[in-house]
Amino acid sequence: MEIGFIGLGQMGSAIAGNLVKAGHDVTVWNRSADKTRPLVEIGARRAETPTGAAAGKVVFTMLANDQAVERVVFGDDGVLASAARPIHVSMSTISVALAERLTEAHAASGGDFISAPVFGRPSFAAAGKLAVVAAGDDKALEVCEPLFAAIGQRTFKVGAAPKNANVIKLCGNFMILAAIESLAEAMTLAAKNGVEKATLLDVLTNTLFGSPIYQTYGDILLHERFEPAGFAAPLGLKDMNLVDSAALSSRVPMPFLGVLRAQLLATIARHGEDIDWSALGKVVTENSGL
Incomplete structure (x- = not known):
């Protein structure tokens, strides 16, 4: 064709x-x-x-x-x-x-x-x-x-309606970032209490959270493979702003969205615009004192 x-x-x-x-x-x-x-x-x-x-x-x-x-x-x-x-x-x-x-x-x-x-x-x-x-x-x-x-x-x-696909994509990207944030927080909590991050990840991805998102991003977080970026943090921030626009026009409260945007802003401010959006895990770790 x-x-x-x-x-x-x-x-x-x-x-x-x-x-x-x-x-x-x-x-x-x-x-x-x-x-x-x-x-x-x-x-x-x-x-x-x-x-x-x-x-x-x-x-x-x-x-x-x-x-x-x-x-x-x-x-x-x-x-x-x-x-x-x-x-x-x-x-x-x-x-x-x-x-x-x-x-x-x-x-x-x-x-x-x-x-x-x-x-x-x-x-x-x-x-x-x-x-x-x-x-x-x-x-x-x-x-x-x-x-x-x-x-x-x-x-x-x-x-x-073509817009249906865009709504689904925005919902999906919001959920991916939410998964990254929750996984980063859990891995950091485990590490501060003497549990290896790899051990936690092995248990979670082979029981409750055996999905590609947790497996892929868990591995990235574990090995801190944030560069080169597969999906740069500013693009993630752009997407969260699009989610916010859709939520505002639809009158849908999304309080956790504010947390994710703040984490991405902190990631970009501390580590530059060329880093992967999953590097918000670095911010979680830094904020914990590790």
């Missing part, structure tokens, strides 16, 4: 690479053109503009925030300027409000919009083992099914 891919960070590069390896005709664009080189070397083509990447049947965007998505979609050389009217698949973690705006804009232009954020760190993306959460028109989703199969191990279809 002839597709485009816009946004070649850690996640985007891995996803686009798997689409190329699956035999699709992939055209890529990135604000920093040098990031297109590895993909061109394995068979992709480089577009000069976002519009150029949106000349096929489907165009993916995987970008850092709402502002970046708005620039590549609504700009003079953006996705909506393409005469091809491709299905736009947004894999970015964006606000519910922007998802609604994109849905309306694509419908007005005669195109389709699908929200398809993913769960999984860069290693999962490279291995094609992401979980894809997709929402939008049934016919557009059917077109995209083989593309999702090339990048993930399972696709969850969550309704006709």
